[in-house]
Every structure is written in structure tokens, then in C-alpha cells.
Amino acid sequence: MKQVVELLRTHAIQPSAQRVAVANYVLVTKEHPTAEQVFHAVTATFPTLSRATVYNTLHLFVKKGLLKQFALTEGVSVFDPHVEPHHHFVDDETGAIVDIPWDRIRVEGADDLPGIDVRDFQVVIRGKRHRRRTTNKAT
Amino acid sequence: MKQVVELLRTHAIQPSAQRVAVANYVLVTKEHPTAEQVFHAVTATFPTLSRATVYNTLHLFVKKGLLKQFALTEGVSVFDPHVEPHHHFVDDETGAIVDIPWDRIRVEGADDLPGIDVRDFQVVIRGKRHRRRTTNKAT
DNA sequence: AGCGACATTTGGAATAAGTCCAAAGTTGGA
DNA sequence: TCCAACTTTGGACTTATTCCAAATGTCGCT
Known part of the structure; x- marks a missing residue:
């Protein structure tokens, strides 16, 4: 505090x-x-x-x-108080947003685009979280 | 038409x-x-x-x-009528948005995240366009 | 402690983007 | 032709955000 x-x-x-x-x-x-x-x-x-x-x-x-x-x-x-570069996952179903660590994804070529002065970039991923992987079949 | x-x-x-x-x-x-x-x-x-x-x-x-x-x-x-996967550049100064071809940037690891069912992803780049190098085009 | 200058907070009005709704208009096919 | 379904419309409503002028708080100085 x-x-x-x-x-x-x-x-x-x-x-x-x-x-x-x-x-x-x-x-x-x-x-x-x-x-x-x-x-x-x-x-x-x-x-x-x-x-x-x-x-x-x-x-x-x-x-x-x-x-x-x-x-x-x-x-x-x-x-987001996480101010260092990182990526984001957006859950389509719930709207939840989750940080993805920078090193988890390799990006090549994003900062070398003709005519562009890149300030920053990130990968934005959309999809859904899937149910916990278990050996049970839950239906 | x-x-x-x-x-x-x-x-x-x-x-x-x-x-x-x-x-x-x-x-x-x-x-x-x-x-x-x-x-x-x-x-x-x-x-x-x-x-x-x-x-x-x-x-x-x-x-x-x-x-x-x-x-x-x-x-x-x-x-955006361009419905195939591609990336985007957003010009901070003007708000202009420009498509970046999918193949221009290599992304590895974005579709293989634990617990996530990835539907799609894209790289979002922010920055500014820099002065045009002698592009002569009628205005 | 009092004062002035400046910074900060506040409620409410204003704006902007988008949704909702019920009525009116349009259309294709029996 | 006629009707049921589809489409469009204006306006009211909601949500996110900005703007504003007045009120309040803070700080340094005396």
C-alpha cells in the first residue's frame, strides 16, 4: 500500500x-x-x-x-499495468483477455517494413479456452 | 456493379x-x-x-x-473486405490502417498455446509512416 | 495561521458509437 | 393477386467517453 x-x-x-x-x-x-x-x-x-x-x-x-x-x-x-512488450489472447466466448509472454511467440519481419517507423507491435490471438484436459469424457 | x-x-x-x-x-x-x-x-x-x-x-x-x-x-x-488472414499497421499520427500481407511477417508459436483453441491471430503494428522517398504521383 | 497560486476532483452536460424497436415498405412465390 | 417473410427506417435508448466550470485540496511563503 x-x-x-x-x-x-x-x-x-x-x-x-x-x-x-x-x-x-x-x-x-x-x-x-x-x-x-x-x-x-x-x-x-x-x-x-x-x-x-x-x-x-x-x-x-x-x-x-x-x-x-x-x-x-x-x-x-x-x-494493463504490464507495460513491457507482450502479446494478448482474447477469449471470444467470455471476452477475457490474457497476457502471453513476449518470448512465447517468435515474430520475424514486423519491425522491418518499408516506409514505416515501427513504435511497437504485438500478436493478438482470438479463440476460446478449452476445457481442462482430463481422461474423463464429460458430456 | x-x-x-x-x-x-x-x-x-x-x-x-x-x-x-x-x-x-x-x-x-x-x-x-x-x-x-x-x-x-x-x-x-x-x-x-x-x-x-x-x-x-x-x-x-x-x-x-x-x-x-x-x-x-x-x-x-x-x-475490411480483405477477409484472408493478414496483419495490420496502424499509423499513430493519422489513424490510417494499412494491410500487411500475411507472408511479410513470420510468426511462430501463436497457434500452439496451452489451453487455448486458437481461431485466428494477427500482428498489430503501430508507428508512423516516414517521409516518402520521391514517390511522384499526381494528387 | 493565512494567503495566493496551482493542482485535483466532481457532477452533470455533451458527444459519439452502436443497439433496439415497432411501424412502414418491399418482394417472391403460391 | 395476395400474403407472409424479409428489409428498411427514424427515433429512442444505451454505453463509453470527453468536456466543463465550480468546488475543493495542497503547497510554499510570510
Whole structure:
């Protein structure tokens, strides 16, 4: 908890109560929440928090490099505290988003495209998670 | 023009005037338009077309396999008549989206992830286009 | 402790993208 | 011709997000 305050300070962010509350959720989660989900999660413990502040704070964290913002599903942005390069899997059935480690996938040629100054890239995978592999037949 | 009617028929789509008008734009463009952009482009020649019909038609085309829908920029979907697997480059400065041929990039390991039934994947590249090298083309 | 300057938060209005709906229009085939 | 199914439409509604001006909080200085 306390180290979040330090983390914000080292990123030149004033650690207001609201920002600390948002940080304590969004900088830790692996769920790739939308802004709305952040709002719901944080208002549980900080009921006076406003939506506008959630948006302000998320965008500030993105600007300061504490978060990444991704467009992986239609209509909404999701936020991810995992700021190092990595890939994403999107479960078509549930909408769940899962990080895929950078080294798990080998990509060749993406940063060497004519006329393009590549800032970053990632592989986006869609599909479904399959049921646990067991020797039982479940039907 | 006429072959669009045939194309719709072979995909079990009744070729109404509205659908043909939308098809003549969206099945040909390389611009990755949003629904709103389709609406604007097509109402230029078919002024009575409604937004609802544009959405209905785009979704129908997606369902019938004539279009792909992608979430590449925040908040909006774009539509792409290029339905074969390929990658995308998104220009950060202009928002322009450009297809990258499948074979231009080699990806290894994306379809072999534990617990995941991969339906498809693509590389999404972000950056900016750099100055054109003496491409002379009439504007 | 008080003050001013600045930063931050807030609720609500505004905007944008998309969905939903019931009524009206169109069409193909018996 | 007529009808049942299909298609289109405008408008209301929802959801995500931005914008704004007022209120509140913070900090350094005296």
C-alpha cells in the first residue's frame, strides 16, 4: 500500500487519495479492466470517487508509463499495468483477455517494413479456452 | 456493379438496393472504414439510406463472410473486405490502417498455446509512416 | 495561521458509437 | 393477386467517453 505512494511519486504523480485508490487496483490487476470496471472496483472501497477522476487518472497513468491502454475488443479500451512488450489472447466466448509472454511467440519481419517507423507491435490471438484436459469424457 | 449483385446472391444475401449500394463501397475500399464512414460515403450516392441499415448490412456482411470487423483503434470498429488472414499497421499520427500481407511477417508459436483453441491471430503494428522517398504521383 | 497560486476532483452536460424497436415498405412465390 | 417473410427506417435508448466550470485540496511563503 505504502509503496504505491512511492511509486506514484517516482513517476511524478501527486499521490492523492483518489489516485492511490485507483492505483491500488489497476496497477496490480491482471484482468485488463475497462475504465468502467476500474470505476466499479474502486468505488467499492472509495465510494465518492467520480467517473471523471477515474478517466483522468487512467490517462495520467498511461502518460506517465505506469499503464498501457489497448483496443482489443469492440467499443472499449482496456488498461494493463504490464507495460513491457507482450502479446494478448482474447477469449471470444467470455471476452477475457490474457497476457502471453513476449518470448512465447517468435515474430520475424514486423519491425522491418518499408516506409514505416515501427513504435511497437504485438500478436493478438482470438479463440476460446478449452476445457481442462482430463481422461474423463464429460458430456 | 452487376457482379456485386451476383456476389451477394452467392452469399445468400438478398441484393436490395441499399445492400448493393453499401457493398459497392465497402467491399472495394482499402481504407478500413468505420460504420460512420461507410454511412457518409454511401449516402453521397444513396441519400435516403439510414444509419440502422448501414449497421444491419455491415453486420450481415460480416456474418456471411464478406467482411471482417476489427478493433484496432479505440472506441470504434473498422470493416475490411480483405477477409484472408493478414496483419495490420496502424499509423499513430493519422489513424490510417494499412494491410500487411500475411507472408511479410513470420510468426511462430501463436497457434500452439496451452489451453487455448486458437481461431485466428494477427500482428498489430503501430508507428508512423516516414517521409516518402520521391514517390511522384499526381494528387 | 493565512494567503495566493496551482493542482485535483466532481457532477452533470455533451458527444459519439452502436443497439433496439415497432411501424412502414418491399418482394417472391403460391 | 395476395400474403407472409424479409428489409428498411427514424427515433429512442444505451454505453463509453470527453468536456466543463465550480468546488475543493495542497503547497510554499510570510
